[in-house]
Amino acid sequence: MCDIQVTQPSMPPFDEYVEMIKDLWDSKNLTNRGSKHEELEDWLNLYLDTPNIELFTNGHLALETALSAFGLTGEVITTPFTSPSTVQAIIRSGLLPVFCDINEEDYTIDVGKIEELITEHTSAILPVHIYGHVCDVQAIEEIAQKHRLKVIYDGGHAFGVTVDDQGIGNFGDASVFSFHAAKVFNTIEGGAVTYNDPDLSESLKGLGNLGQTDSETVEYIGGNAKMNEFQAAMGLCNIRYVDDNIEKRKQIVERYIVHLKDIEGIKLVPEPKEVKSSYAHFPVVFDGYKKTRDEVDQELRRNRIMARKYFPPLTNKFPAYNGHFEIVETPVAEYISQHNLTLPLYSDLSLEDVDRICKIILN
Numbered sequence: 001m002c003d004i005q006v007t008q009p010s011m012p013p014f015d016e017y018v019e020m021i022k023d024l025w026d027s028k029n030l031t032n033r034g035s036k037h038e039e040l041e042d043w044l045n046l047y048l049d050t051p052n053i054e055l056f057t058n059g060h061l062a063l064e065t066a067l068s069a070f071g072l073t074g075e076v077i078t079t080p081f082t083s084p085s086t087v088q089a090i091i092r093s094g095l096l097p098v099f100c101d102i103n104e105e106d107y108t109i110d111v112g113k114i115e116e117l118i119t120e121h122t123s124a125i126l127p128v129h130i131y132g133h134v135c136d137v138q139a140i141e142e143i144a145q146k147h148r149l150k151v152i153y154d155g156g157h158a159f160g161v162t163v164d165d166q167g168i169g170n171f172g173d174a175s176v177f178s179f180h181a182a183k184v185f186n187t188i189e190g191g192a193v194t195y196n197d198p199d200l201s202e203s204l205k206g207l208g209n210l211g212q213t214d215s216e217t218v219e220y221i222g223g224n225a226k227m228n229e230f231q232a233a234m235g236l237c238n239i240r241y242v243d244d245n246i247e248k249r250k251q252i253v254e255r256y257i258v259h260l261k262d263i264e265g266i267k268l269v270p271e272p273k274e275v276k277s278s279y280a281h282f283p284v285v286f287d288g289y290k291k292t293r294d295e296v297d298q299e300l301r302r303n304r305i306m307a308r309k310y311f312p313p314l315t316n317k318f319p320a321y322n323g324h325f326e327i328v329e330t331p332v333a334e335y336i337s338q339h340n341l342t343l344p345l346y347s348d349l350s351l352e353d354v355d356r357i358c359k360i361i362l363n
């Protein structure tokens with residue numbers, strides 16, 4: 001019996017990828033917005049149902065580039081219950097992260113606690129659609145309008161999620177997606193910024209290409225964050241299968257729910273009716289269950305099944321940030337990080353394996 005990892009990349013048939021990259025040996029056009037990049041950008045703009053999109057070499061640099069494009073200053077409100085990327089991007093952009101706690105229902109930002117954190121230095125809110133759970137976009141919009149703040153969503157987990165049939169990238173001023181190998185849709189490494197104001201297009205492109213707007217003009221202080229043609233080719237192959245893969249993920253999650261719902265001490269997050277999920281992660285909170293989260297994790301490991309304590313640690317507690325900001329306690333995030341386990345979830349995980357995983361948890 002082989003190991004079950006918490007996730008596994010979706011890969012297209014080998015021959016399809018080889019076919020897709022063949023013409024690169026003739027064109028020798030390997031990067032800098034080649035034809036595959038342009039084609040993938042069009043596909044993704046359609047798929048994500050967003051007004052504008054720019055592709056990047058990974059989600060993290062997409063996020064940093066978005067923060068630069070909006071010219072943010074001072075403080076940015078986010079949550080500690082996220083990938084290290086979110087906080088690294090804020091700090092590397094010369095901004096100060098201010099940590100808001102999460103809510104107990106779906107672990108996204110607690111919108112009731114945002115306003116008390118706003119100061120004269122606040123320039124933006126950076127909420128995270130954690131696990132693909134949709135933030136309270138309405139409430140966040142109201143707060144942002146009232147205080148004239150930008151809203152940039154970290155949608156690293158939210159590829160393909162819709163709310164009332166609207167792509168999740170339509171909310172806020174911009175959203176950032178990740179196409180890392182471990183995500184629902186991958187370009188090996190990759191990412192995108194979707195955004196509402198078409199005027200941002202030039203700065204996003206320039207900032208991701210060493211500040212250049214053409215071969216002789218440098219208008220921005222930017223980095224190199226371009227997606228290359230091999231990444232785009234992987235995306236063009238994977239996009240053909242993404243709906244099938246999401247459907248498989250859905251069946252896996254439904255199977256987990258059959259086994260784990262209504263068990264005392266096990267808490268699952270229900271999906272709101274208006275949301276179509278892409279089933280990025282399956283988090284389970286163990287509290288008051290006959291076994292602790294750590295005991296469940298240990299037992300799964302003994303059976304060579306790798307679930308993940310995702311997250312801790314909270315991103316505001318990393319030693320690298322000592323001295324960068326004051327740590328404000330976020331008790332709900334702390335509590336969830338101590339009781340949560342995300343279970344294996346990828347499109348090739350068999351339903352029999354899900355049964356086996358649940359049996360180990362429940363026995």
Ligand SMILES: *Cc1c(COP(=O)(O)O)cnc(C)c1O
Nearest residue numbers: 058059060083085156157178180
């Ligand atoms: C994956 C992820 C990122 C970073 O994206 P990369 O493509 O890995 O650089 C940022 N935020 C969240 C929430 C993520 O899940």
